[in-house]
Amino acid sequence: MEGDSAKANLSLGKRGTRGVPNQFYRNAPWRHLHKRQLEKQPLCEHCLQKKILTVATVGNHIKPIRFGGEPLDENNVMSLCKSCHARKSAIERHMTHWTG
Template sequence: MPRPTPRPGSRVQDRREADQRRSDRYEWRAWYKTARWRSLRLRQLQAEPLCRFCLEHGDLTPATVCDHVEPHRGDEGKFWVGPFQSLCPRHHNRDKQRAEHGREVLTFGADGWPKDRD
């Protein structure tokens, strides 16, 4: 059954437009789901298997997050070229969020993959 087209100005229409705007703004979030990123991340974690921040405190923690040292902010060049560092999710989520003053930063789950919000 075809879904009825929502009337302009209806709540459904508003919500769809909001979703569209959000996905445009965070288009780069989809880059994390590509095979290209998967292999890049793997290479980084193999080259540097321990969390860099933990290591500074003498802790040996397996890293699962391939983090952009410099925030890419949706810049495709920076996103793919790096430089990268390996972090544990705890350090990525806590210290990086703080370092970037509450700007849009991905939160990573224990498995080292970005968590989708909502």
């Protein structure tokens, strides 16, 4: 029984603070989607809403995976600068459900 549990944990991978397996962000499908997103929209989308031009460095899930967001859906990814990504992530860390 204990071996079965260990196998299940291995298949899920070690989970990070976002509830997503740490390996997800290192795998080729996410890296390619991330790269395509930054090529498609090289400016931070949050800064643009404030009429500020800032180079985006992060492809970020609009609806977090832990709240049911599709991990590899290009319509669920936005371009953010490091500062906006940190701010959005800090807010989401304290959320218990998705408010959209």
